[in-house]
Amino acid sequence: MRYLKFLPLLMFLGISAQAQSPTYGVGRTPSTEEIRAWDISISPSGKELPSGSGTATEGEQLYLQKGCAGCHGITGTGGLAPRLLKRDTGPSASPWALGRILPIRAPYATAVWDYINRGMPLMAEGTLTPDEVYSITAYLLYLNEVIAEDKVLNAESLPKVEMPNRDTWAPLPDWWEPGMPRLLGYPY
Amino acid sequence: MTKKHKEKPTGSKSPDRREFLKRGAALAGGLSLGTVESAIGQTPSSGGNVLGTQELVEYGKRSRFETSVRIPHGGRPSPDAFGLDFHIAAPLQESVGVITPSSLHYMGTTRGSFVPDIDPEEHRLMIHGMVDRPLIFTMEELRRLPSVTRLHFIECAGNRANRRHKTVQETHGMTSCAEWTGVLLSTLLKEAGVQDDGSWIVAEGVEEVKGASSIPMAKAMEDCLVCYGMNGEAVRPQQGYPLRLLVPGFEGILSVKWLRRIKVVDQFYMTYNDYGHLRQESDDAALSMQIGPKSVITFPSGEQTLPGPGFYEISGLAWSGGGAVSKVEVSTDGGRSWAEAEIRGTAHPMAHTRFSLQWNWNGQECELQSRCSDELGSVQPSRAQIAEFWNQPPDQPVRIRGQDNSIQPWRIESDGSVHNAIS
Numbered sequence: 001m002r003y004l005k006f007l008p009l010l011m012f013l014g015i016s017a018q019a020q021s022p023t024y025g026v027g028r029t030p031s032t033e034e035i036r037a038w039d040i041s042i043s044p045s046g047k048e049l050p051s052g053s054g055t056a057t058e059g060e061q062l063y064l065q066k067g068c069a070g071c072h073g074i075t076g077t078g079g080l081a082p083r084l085l086k087r088d089t090g091p092s093a094s095p096w097a098l099g100r101i102l103p104i105r106a107p108y109a110t111a112v113w114d115y116i117n118r119g120m121p122l123m124a125e126g127t128l129t130p131d132e133v134y135s136i137t138a139y140l141l142y143l144n145e146v147i148a149e150d151k152v153l154n155a156e157s158l159p160k161v162e163m164p165n166r167d168t169w170a171p172l173p174d175w176w177e178p179g180m181p182r183l184l185g186y187p188y
Numbered sequence: 189m190t191k192k193h194k195e196k197p198t199g200s201k202s203p204d205r206r207e208f209l210k211r212g213a214a215l216a217g218g219l220s221l222g223t224v225e226s227a228i229g230q231t232p233s234s235g236g237n238v239l240g241t242q243e244l245v246e247y248g249k250r251s252r253f254e255t256s257v258r259i260p261h262g263g264r265p266s267p268d269a270f271g272l273d274f275h276i277a278a279p280l281q282e283s284v285g286v287i288t289p290s291s292l293h294y295m296g297t298t299r300g301s302f303v304p305d306i307d308p309e310e311h312r313l314m315i316h317g318m319v320d321r322p323l324i325f326t327m328e329e330l331r332r333l334p335s336v337t338r339l340h341f342i343e344c345a346g347n348r349a350n351r352r353h354k355t356v357q358e359t360h361g362m363t364s365c366a367e368w369t370g371v372l373l374s375t376l377l378k379e380a381g382v383q384d385d386g387s388w389i390v391a392e393g394v395e396e397v398k399g400a401s402s403i404p405m406a407k408a409m410e411d412c413l414v415c416y417g418m419n420g421e422a423v424r425p426q427q428g429y430p431l432r433l434l435v436p437g438f439e440g441i442l443s444v445k446w447l448r449r450i451k452v453v454d455q456f457y458m459t460y461n462d463y464g465h466l467r468q469e470s471d472d473a474a475l476s477m478q479i480g481p482k483s484v485i486t487f488p489s490g491e492q493t494l495p496g497p498g499f500y501e502i503s504g505l506a507w508s509g510g511g512a513v514s515k516v517e518v519s520t521d522g523g524r525s526w527a528e529a530e531i532r533g534t535a536h537p538m539a540h541t542r543f544s545l546q547w548n549w550n551g552q553e554c555e556l557q558s559r560c561s562d563e564l565g566s567v568q569p570s571r572a573q574i575a576e577f578w579n580q581p582p583d584q585p586v587r588i589r590g591q592d593n594s595i596q597p598w599r600i601e602s603d604g605s606v607h608n609a610i611s
Contacts, residue, residue, distance in 0.1 A: 022379050026332050027323040034324065035316050040398065041390050041451050044458050080269050082299075096468055106463040118460060119299070119397040122270060126398075170470040171456060172402075172477055178410040181510060181564050182478035183471060188569035188577070188593065 040118055044108040046159030052130030053154035056147070059139025062132055067121050076143050081122075086144045095164035104144055107169050109153075109161035113137045134158070256282040258292055261362055262346055264300075272300030273426070275346060277361025280486050280505065286339065286533065286540040288364035290424045296344040296362060296440050297399075298461055304395045304446055308422075308430040311394075313376075313414065317452035320381030327430055330416060333371045338413065339539035341365040341507045343479055344440040345465060348592040351610040356489040359596055359608065363507070365540035366427075368434050369417030374409045377452070382409075386452040390459055391433050393446035401442045401461040403435060405452075411436050411538075414447065436538035437479055437509030439591060441465065467590075475590020479509030481568045482593035483516055483543070483560035494604035497551035502529075503544045508562035509591075512536060515561040516543040522555035522597065522609075523570060529558070537563075549600070555609055556598045570595045571610070 030038075042048050063069055071081035086098040098104045103111050117133045119125055128136070138153045147153075147161060175184070238244070260266040261275035268274055276295040278288055288294075308327045316322040341363055349359035377389075382405070389408045392400035403412070413434040415423055423429045428445030435442040441461045456462070467473040483506035488494055502520075506513045513535040517526035532542040543558070560568040569577070571586040571594045580587060588594055597609035 022321060022381070024333055024375075024379060026329045027325040027379065030314055030316065030322050030324040035314070035322060038314055038449055039316065039451065041392070041400065041453070041457060041459065043453065043455060045455075100464060103463045105466065106458060107466075108458055111458050111463050114459060118400075123396070125396045165466075168468060169466045170468060170473040172404065173470065173474040174404075176404065176474070176477065177406055179511075179564070181566050182480055182590070183474040186471075186475070186566075186577070188480055188566060188573065 040114075042110045042114040042117070044110055044159065046108075046110050046155060049110070049113070049155035049158060050130040051155060052134055053152050054131050054133070054135025054138050055152055056135075056139040056142035056149045058131075059135035059137070059142075062136050063139055066128070066132070066136070067124075068136065071122065076140070084140055084143065095168055098144075098164060102140060102144065104146075104163075105165045105169075107163055107166045109137065109141060109146070109158050109163055112141065113153075113158055116140075256292065258294070259357060259361070261294075261358075266300075268300055270300065272302060273297055274300045275344065275362060277357050278364045280356045280360055280363075280484070281489050281492065283486055283505070286365050286505070286542050287419060288366055288540075290366065290419045290421070290427070293364040293366060293418075293424070293427060294342075294344065294362050295426045296346065298441065298464065299397060301399070302396055303425045305425070306394065306430055306446060311430050311448070313431060313448060313450070315376055315380045315450045315452070317390075317450075318383040318386040318454060319377075319452050320383065321379075323376070323380050325376070327416065330371055330414065330431070333375055335369055335417075336372055336413065337367060337369040337417070338436075339365060339367050339536045340413075340434055340436045341538060341540045342434070342440045342443050343482075343507070343509075343591075345476060345591055348588065349594070349596055349608075349610060351608065353490070353608055353610075355491045356484055356486055356596075359490070359610075360484045362440075363505075363540070365505075365507070366418050367420065368413055368415045370413045370415035370431075370434070373412035373414050373433070373450075376414060376450070377409060380452075382452055385454045388453050388456055390451045390453055390457045391442075391444040391447060392449040392451070392459075393428070393444050394448035395446045397460065399444060399461050400457075400459040401444050402453075402457045402459060403438075403442055407435060407438065437511075438477055439465070439479065472589050477590075479507075479591045480593035481508040481510065481513070481560040481562040481566050482506070483513075483558040483568060484596045485518070485556050485558050485598055488556065488600060488606045489598055490606055490608045492606045494549060494600065494606070496604060497549050500547050500549055501544050502547050502556060503542065504529075504558050505540045506535075506543055506558070506560040507538070507540050508560060508564075508566070509538060510566055511538065511563040513541040513543075513560055514563050516541070517559045517561075518543075518545040519557045519559070520547060520554050523557050523595070526559065551602060553602050554600050556600065557595050559595055568593055568595055 071079045073079035076084035086104050089097045134153045141147045256279040258276045261277040264274045266274045278294040313325045343363035347362035353359040387405050431447045433444040433447045485504035487503045506516045516529040518529045519526050529543040529545040535541040575586045599607045599609035
């Protein structure tokens with residue numbers, strides 16, 4: 001009986017022996033709804049993309065209705081805000097020459113969707129519905145000659161869009177560990 | 189005489205006081221009179237007084253004679269036409285010691301940013317994704333956890349000197365160093381229990397654009413801080429109040445401000461802050477992530493003037509993303525010969541480190557440079573060394589790959605004026 005009073009301690013030690021058990025017990029568990037509401041991350045695979053869809057035709061209307069044109073210009077250029085049209089570089093140019101816009105240089109169209117979803121319109125971020133984000137994404141990709149005008153973008157088709165820079169970017173080094181120089185063999 | 193003065197209120201215009209002031213002025217004038225009289229502990233003030241106010245009692249401010257300010261960086265106005273703050277550079281030319289005052293700490297934003305006005309009572313940090321136990325913390329709960337306080341610099345990838353820059357604020361102002369206090373990110377991640385496949389984190393802010401960065405798990409578990417404190421008080425709003433991530437020694441954009449959410453994931457997420465920093469070649473990608481050994485002379489530096497030949501203490505800042513500064517050398521002959529500078533204070537890992545060298549300027553034209561070595565054995569290169577390493581054609585401008593850690597040359601003319609000597 002006298003060991004019972006140590007039972008909580010024994011249980012605590014037992015749990016601690018497992019890998020990565022909580023040490024401090026501070027903080028609470030968020031609800032599934034809380035996580036869903038906050039989690040706007042979209043991976044290149046698009047696995048978090050919501051249901052919904054849109055086309056360039058719908059996006060063109062929204063581009064005017066939602067005020068995009070007011071800052072970025074009617075044709076995606078000529079406004080106070082950054083241009084949304086790629087530079088005219090000719091057919092054979094490197095995708096790196098297209099400019100830091102949209103992001104046209106992102107290897108995956110999910111990045112375009114994500115940017116519009118999290119960052120636009122200025123002062124009204126987070127107000128666009130998934131359908132609207134798919135539509136505006138489609139319109140801007142159509143403007144930049146990445147997809148056809150009638151292409152339907154949704155959670156299935158968006159990650160498969162062939163962006164100009166799909167295969168010509170370098171991932172961050174996966175060999176890096178703490179205590180290593182920034183580039184092996186580089187003395188500086 | 190002592191007694192007499194004590195009887196009179198300060199500021200009295202009596203003959204005695206005027207006499208005293210005259211003598212004081214004579215003393216201050218260089219001890220050339222041959223006789224030295226004691227000032228008996230009294231020093232005349234040079235001007236008026238600052239009257240106490242409730243505001244100054246509660247939260248002091250610097251002298252009106254101190255005019256050091258930040259400036260917009262990179263040719264884009266801050267604030268811009270939308271009221272967004274863009275890059276803002278710290279006035280390193282007037283810096284002393286290693287701490288950047290919180291009000292003068294550089295600010296970097298990705299597209300330009302509004303500064304959110306966050307009530308810390310309402311603020312939360314969520315950790316979720318590939319973890320055994322998703323967790324949500326209040327600020328109060330974060331403060332209950334074991335804390336650390338460390339000196340760290342943060343430097344923007346845009347901190348690239350060029351020949352058009354005039355001052356050290358323009359060449360190097362997008363780096364700053366503060367004393368940061370918070371919880372180790374590893375403490376929080378262990379508390380949540382990272383699953384085996386969790387190889388990256390995505391850290392996200394709560395500002396209007398919800399800026400987010402992907403960070404490798406090896407770095408996240410090593411030394412990253414979730415900071416609520418900066419230079420002895422709460423993190424400033426422009427620096428992420430009430431909570432920011434700090435990724436020591438890596439490019440500044442990873443140190444996500446207004447931190448609200450950390451998602452453990454199994455791949456690089458190519459998110460908001462990531463794709464703007466994509467590189468075409470893997471060497472550039474690596475050289476853009478961890479910052480190399482770097483230093484710059486802040487005095488004498490561009491646009492300053494030496495009044496004449498004689499003694500000066502050359503002073504500057506050195507830092508490295510690879511750890512602590514191990515050595516700083518200074519050249520006064522354009523890099524032909526080097527003298528080891530003194531490290532002032534302790535060289536902390538991934539922190540600005542003050543160095544100095546005592547120097548007598550002979551009044552002739554010369555070129556000053558500084559060169560930093562870090563504990564990994566890496567050495568700060570000249571622009572010529574970078575060009576040579578990458579076999580760049582000598583007749584072309586040097587292309588600095590990744591984060592720029594090249595040596596900064598300052599040319600001193602015979603009239604004492606100091607100029608950027610990047611060619």
